[in-house]
Amino acid sequence: MALFRIDPGVVIWTWVAFILVLIVLGKSTWKIIIKGLNARAEKIQDDLKEAGKIRETAKKSLAAYREQIDNAKNEASSIIENARIEAQRVREKIISNAREEAEANKNKIMLEIDRAKEEVTNNMRKQTVDIAVVMAEKILKRNITKEDNQALIDEFINNVEKENKL
Numbered sequence: 001m002a003l004f005r006i007d008p009g010v011v012i013w014t015w016v017a018f019i020l021v022l023i024v025l026g027k028s029t030w031k032i033i034i035k036g037l038n039a040r041a042e043k044i045q046d047d048l049k050e051a052g053k054i055r056e057t058a059k060k061s062l063a064a065y066r067e068q069i070d071n072a073k074n075e076a077s078s079i080i081e082n083a084r085i086e087a088q089r090v091r092e093k094i095i096s097n098a099r100e101e102a103e104a105n106k107n108k109i110m111l112e113i114d115r116a117k118e119e120v121t122n123n124m125r126k127q128t129v130d131i132a133v134v135m136a137e138k139i140l141k142r143n144i145t146k147e148d149n150q151a152l153i154d155e156f157i158n159n160v161e162k163e164n165k166l
Contacts, residue, residue: 125160129153 133149 125157128160129156132156 129152133152136152
């Protein structure tokens with residue numbers, strides 16, 4: 001139990017040695033240790049400030065990227081809407097062109113029909129005149145001259161035209 005026994009001489013010399021160590025350390029190394037601790041504390045503070053600045057920069061960059069993404073989404077929507085409008089315009093133009101072409105074809109066909117009708121009418125007139133001339137020759141039992149034929153034809157055509165107009 002000698003360890004638990006208090007010897008006043010040992011205690012005094014221990015305190016004297018401790019104080020001497022503190023004095024020696026205080027004069028030589030204590031300033032260096034404090035200076036190192038202070039430098040480390042300042043570096044930690046600077047690093048924290050730098051981390052705060054980096055964090056703020058990162059927040060600003062994130063906000064800018066989000067804004068760019070929103071702008072890109074809006075631009076994509078705008079492009080899609082413009083494409084849809086352009087497609088609708090092209091569709092309407094194609095339909096309009098098809099209608100115009102159909103109308104032009106209809107008009108062309110109607111002209112061809114009118115021309116064919118006129119041609120058929122002229123052929124019928126000619127055949128009718130020829131039949132009338134043949135019958136007139138038979139009735140008159142004589143040969144009509146070319147001038148007489150032409151006069152009869154003109155008269156018949158005029159009569160037919162008058163009847164068609166009515």
